Amino acid sequence: MAKQGISESVRAERARYVASNAGSGAKHEEAKRWLPGGDTRNSIFWGPFPIYVSGAEGSKIVDVDGNERVDFINNMTTLILGHRHPKVIEALSEQLERGISYPAPTPLVIEWGELMCERVPSLDKVRFVNSGTEATLNAIRAARAYSGKTMLAKCEGAYHGNHDAVQISVMPDTAVAGDAETPMSVLMTDGMTPRSADEIVIMPYNDLANAERIIRENADELAAVIVEPINGQCGMVPADPEFLDGIRRVTSELGILLIFDEVIAFRASRGGAQEYFGVTPDLTCFGKVIGGGLPVGAFGGREDIMSMWDPDAEGGPRVAHAGTFNGNPMTAAAGVATLRELSVDVYEELEEKGEYLRGKLRDAIAELEAPMGVTGAASLFGIQATTEEVRDYRSYTTNDNELLEMVFLGMMNEGYLLSSKCAGNVSAAHGYEELDGFVEAFKKVLGRTWGA
Ligand SMILES: Cc1ncc(COP(=O)(O)O)c(C=O)c1O
Incomplete structure (x- = not known):
């Protein structure tokens, strides 16, 4: 026919x-x-x-x-777990009876934190936010504060949220994006300061030789390298294990923080993509699954980095982080109920x-x-x-x-x-x-x- x-x-x-x-x-x-x-x-x-x-x-x-x-x-x-999982609905209904949001934490947030840290290999401590965008924004700020450096490296074709530090080379027109081995940083939307493009270097995904070269060339200025272990934007494309291993090796050697964006990739296993691939980052960003269907994000990692937010530290927290709905009880209830189910x-x-x-x-x-x-x-x-x-x-x-x-x-x-x-x-x-x-x-x- x-x-x-x-x-x-x-x-x-x-x-x-x-x-x-x-x-x-x-x-x-x-x-x-x-x-x-x-x-x-x-x-x-x-x-x-x-x-x-x-x-x-x-x-x-x-x-x-x-x-x-x-x-x-x-x-x-x-x-x-699909729509309206009974355990999630039950947890939300119970919380609804007690109140929707408060100006102080609930015990739920402790269990939520424990459920995350206990299953994700790199997580000593975690902080909750309301979107994946806020998660990457804060993880990048942490890396800058911790290292005293400002540059970031990300992969071409990776989406890490809707803020200026990362809305770069997400879906660039290849006519203006340079060659595949050394991609240019291309602003993705009007309204961004052009300086954003100068604060980032772009690496090709799944091309270790060129990514490593770009990291080494910019090592003195790089605060962090952010990688999505399974690229959602390009159609759920998994990283080669050798790519992730290699990026971990070179960042460790050069003293550059490695951030995994697991906003989607946390779906890979109980301990997230880092458990799935056996590669441990310094900081990790989460979203989606961990809120059971309610707005959510989280970022976490090594104790020495996360302690920068400790309000009890001498002189107060080194890094600012507020948010009216951070750790709100409705999201926490749905998140805890979901994570408990995820064996x-x-x-x-x-x-x-x-x-x-x-x-x-x-x-x-x-x-x-x-x-x-x-x-x-x-x-x-x-x-x-x-x-x-x-x-x-x-x-x-x-x-x-x-x-x-x-x-x-x-x-x-x-x-x-x-x-x-x-x-x-x-x-x-x-x-x-x-x-x-x-x-x-x-x-x-x-x-x-x-x-x-
Ligand atoms: C990998 C990745 N990072 C960050 C984000 C931003 O998350 P949110 O939409 O919750 O701000 C997304 C959203 O799709 C994502 O896929």
Whole structure:
């Protein structure tokens, strides 16, 4: 059978989407009255309009049109136990009876801290915040205060939050980003001070020789190197263990702090990505999973670094850190309930499901001879619309964005929710029949273009 063009398929999927999501379309028109473009969170906005959610339970999410979909976004990897896990709801209900927020800590925050430090190898102490953005902001400030130096090194194509120190070379136009071995630092948005780009050096991900060279060249000025052990932005691309090992070796040798951004990668195992890869950073940033679905972030690490925040220290804390909702009891309750559930067995099961799904997706791609691939690790996966192996930002840019849109909208039309870049993740609430259903839907969507 003749193959339909991808553009034509995108148009057909869009038309189907618009027709079956009329209520969301109408809500979006209303939203535009009060929110710029109807949006308050660019990372989950998609065209022609997003779905407006009316509820969710377990693995399922329902929109205002009554469409039920199996959710493979889980609020961008947050809901590792699925929606409305009974233990989380129970903990939140109990806390609701006692109060929502207080001007003093609750005992819950102690248990939360213990649950984190006891499982994450590098964590002697931890501080809670309300987003991953705040986590990286504070970890970077810590590194600067501790080292007395200001420069930072980060990988091209890595997102570490929405602040000036790191909104650089996240998704740069390769036409202005220099060569792959020595990428330039490119500001990602208007409104940033151009000086931000001078305070950072950019390294290629998964290219140890060049990353090590760049670190050595800037060693005298580098306060820290920040690395995401599984790159979410490029479709859940795991670091080579040798890359992480090498970065650890060179930073230790040169006395530069190593920060792991585990806002997503904490999903890898009970002790996070550092346990999964067996590499121990000096500081780690967290978010998403650890708040059980409520706004959260945390940063932690070695005692001597974290003690800079100790309010009992002589002369007060060396580094300032406030936040009206830090360690708030609702987030703490949901976070504690979630972490208590996250045993080694749960992680093993999640990894098995992740492996199963990635394998089946690869089989489907091979069967249909579609120009695509699959990346991922543990419970995380990314569908790539390229035949190149995606290992870093430059290979990620070989994706055919139109094909990604076709798959994203097609999967929505078939009842499966992915991120608009076709990344996803498995939660404990997903059964194998849902994973099989996902693969069947994927084949159906691709089959509309590549089918016999
Ligand atoms: C790796 C990574 N770091 C930091 C952040 C920022 O977290 P938040 O959105 O909670 O500010 C994100 C968010 O997606 C992330 O994926």
